[in-house]
Amino acid sequence: MENEKINIIIVDDHPIVIEGLRMMLKSQPFFNVxxxxxxxxxxxxxxxSQTVDIILLDITLPDGNGTELCREIKKISPNTSLCSVTAQKGVLLCSLYKTEQVVIFLKILLLMSL
Structure with a gap:
């Protein structure tokens, strides 16, 4: 994983949230949005059809329940890590799949917020 970029997708029903996360992540050389x-x-x-390492997922989407979507994602792509975010409760939840990538991702987010 040393030279590989971490492939991330952002799933949120608020375009401003998507754009903010995209700009923040694109400024880091280890991420590919x-x-x-x-x-x-x-x-x-x-x-x-695509390999994704991490999905940043809003747990409240217009077409379904975030928990059920997580189950479907894991059926299709079991090696993908999920980080679920909701502004409603102000929490960040991360699955324990592919722990190394999730830990690196969270460390970078913490450093970026300083």
Whole structure:
């Protein structure tokens, strides 16, 4: 993973959130923002044909429940890590899949916020 970029997609129904995360992540050399989507359906279509390391996922989407979407994502792409974010409760939840990438991602986010 030393020279590889971490492929990330952003899933949120608020375009301003997507754009803010995209700008923040693009400023880091280890991340590749492979796409952004506003619905669960678009996300599932994308991961069926593309390899994604981490999905930043709003747990409240217009076309479905975030928990159910997580289950569907893991069926299609079991090696993908999920970081679920909701502004409603101000929490960041990360699955324990591919722990190394999630830990690196969280460390970078913490450093970027200083």
């Amino acid at each position: 492979a796409g952004s989507f506003t619905t669960g359906g678009e996300t599932l279509d994308f991961i069926r």
